[in-house]
Amino acid sequence: MTERAAGATALLAANEAFYRAFVGGDVAAMENLxxxxxxxxxxxxxxxxxxxxxxxxxxxxxxxxxxxxxRVVCTNPTPHILGDAGFVLCEERVAGAALVATNVFAxxxxxxxMVHHHASPVAQEAFVVVPSQQEDDASLN
Numbered sequence: 001m002t003e004r005a006a007g008a009t010a011l012l013a014a015n016e017a018f019y020r021a022f023v024g025g026d027v028a029a030m031e032n033l034x035x036x037x038x039x040x041x042x043x044x045x046x047x048x049x050x051x052x053x054x055x056x057x058x059x060x061x062x063x064x065x066x067x068x069x070x071r072v073v074c075t076n077p078t079p080h081i082l083g084d085a086g087f088v089l090c091e092e093r094v095a096g097a098a099l100v101a102t103n104v105f106a107x108x109x110x111x112x113x114m115v116h117h118h119a120s121p122v123a124q125e126a127f128v129v130v131p132s133q134q135e136d137d138a139s140l141n
Contacts, residue, residue: 004081007081007086008079008081010112011079011081011086011088011105011112012077012079012088013112014033014105014111014112014113014114015074015077015079015088015090015103015105016074016077017029017033018030018033018103018114018117019072019073019074021033021064022064022069022072023069023071023072025064025065025067025069026064027060027061027064027065030057030060030064031057031060033113033114034053034056034057034113034114034115035053035106035108035113035114035115036053036108036113037108038106038108038113038115039051039052039115040052040053040056040114040115040116041056041115041116042056042059042060042116042117042118043117043118043119043120044059044063044119045099045119045120045121047059070094070095071094071095072092072093072094073092073093073094074090074091074092074101075090075091075092075093076090076091077089077090078090084106084107085104085105085106085107085115086104086105086106086107086112087102087103087104087105088102088103088105089101089102090103091122092119097121098121098122099119099120099121099122100119100120100122101117101118101119101120102116102117102118103116103117104116104117
């Protein structure tokens with residue numbers, strides 16, 4: 001496996017860990033996933049932007065501790081690596097609704113840590129753009 005492929009695999013594993021913590025209501029795992037050194041932010045569907053680790057983690061504690069955290073299924077995750085930063089673009093299925101999400105990560109001591117999560121609903125009549133092969137090849141750069 002090339003270094004690039006290994007990085008993409010690790011990035012997808014971090015993304016999967018995020019959704020496991022979300023679905024499992026695991027506050028400690030969620031807190032561990034977020035960066036402890038970089039600036040972080042989060043935009044939950046319908047919420048204003050949250051800035052800073054304290055505000056972001058407080059939102060996750062509230063969501064996960066409520067016992068009413070929605071069952072979220074991540075589909076079609078696509079990793080994009082940009083040096084020591086990377087992001088995963090994916091779709092989320094939540095209670096029959098479709099959302100699109102961007103999860104941004106930064107390497108901290110060789111481990112991908114989340115620095116930003118943004119999820120937004122998809123319009124019912126969303127159109128699909130088919131990417132060119134050149135765009136596909138560039139996604140892992």
